[in-house]
Amino acid sequence: MERMKASDFPQGLLNLFDHYVHGEISRRQFLDGAQKYAVGGMTAMAIWEALRPNYALAQQVPMNDPKVKSERVTVQSPQGNGTINGYFVRPASAGANKLPAIVVIHENRGLTPYIEDVARRLAVANFMAFAPDALTPLGGYPKGPDAAKNEEDAAALFGKLDAPKRLEDFVASALWVKNRPDSTGKLGAVGFCFGGGIVNTLAVRLGSDLAAGVPFYGAVPPDADIPKIKAAMLIHHGEADTRLAGTWPAYKTALTANKVVNDGYIYPGAQHGFHNDTTPRYSEDNAKLAWQRTIDWFNKYVRG
Helix, strand or coil, X not given: XXXXXXXXXXXXXXXXXXXXXXXXXXXXXXXXXXHHHCCCCCCHHHHHHHHCCCHHHHCCCCCCCCCEEEEEEEEEECCCCEEXXXXXXXXXXXXXXXXXXXXXXXXXXXXXXXXXXXXXXXXXXXXXXXXXXXXXXXXXXXXXXXXXXXXXXXXXHHCCCCHHHHHHHHHHHHHHHHCCCCEEEEEEEEEECHHHHHHHHHHHHHHHHXXXXXXXXXXXXXXXXXXXXXXXXXXXXXCCCHHHHCCHHHHHHHHHHCCCCEEEEEXXXXXXXXXXXXXXXXXXXXXXXXXXXXXXXXXXXXXX
């Protein structure tokens, strides 16, 4: 079966799905709203099935790829939930060489296979990467045989997390990978959707401890916090994601006014979530371009 694209769906339906993804409406409310788009034999449930993630599509770097070495680790987070689990990856060829570190912040579902694959992509690009799982205190991202149920369960669990403790877990994760003995001590952060917002928050919170941040379609920090940012910031948004793309001009103005190195792109026709290659919102050309720009940014400001 040919993979569906965002262009196969009306924008109104994609906007409705975006509200569901962000927890603003329930699955039942999405299905009710999708009824008017259920034409040509496509039911509302079939639409939901078509739009939800298919993690089998997210294997750009297989788990057993000989180019990378990965392990599950537990990081201490005394100001957060005590500990946080995550996925740590290094290039297999690194040997005893020290590497720049990247913390990878997931969407509002926890540490999904897609985010694990993003961490492996960074390892292939010769970084060490750590992807923490905010769902650790609630058992972690669900790993059952039913992928759809895993997504639903993850969404429900995410809403139960203590937000301040969750942030402390991400801070602890970032500092853990930055301060490892096999790290160069330079840190970058990349995140997607919810994780993009967390990257902006980490830039505020960590100050000069963060060398570079790359939020994909993330919420911006309050204006009063922007002067605290010292990291070089690269911002990615999809043109169709008007709610968040519309925040970029003012954010750029504020970053520039505070002498923060920054750049940003709004990708033509791209939806929110355009980098996530597990759903029809994926835009291959835009995602590849944004990822290459991300690697170039990290090479310049984290490796350099």
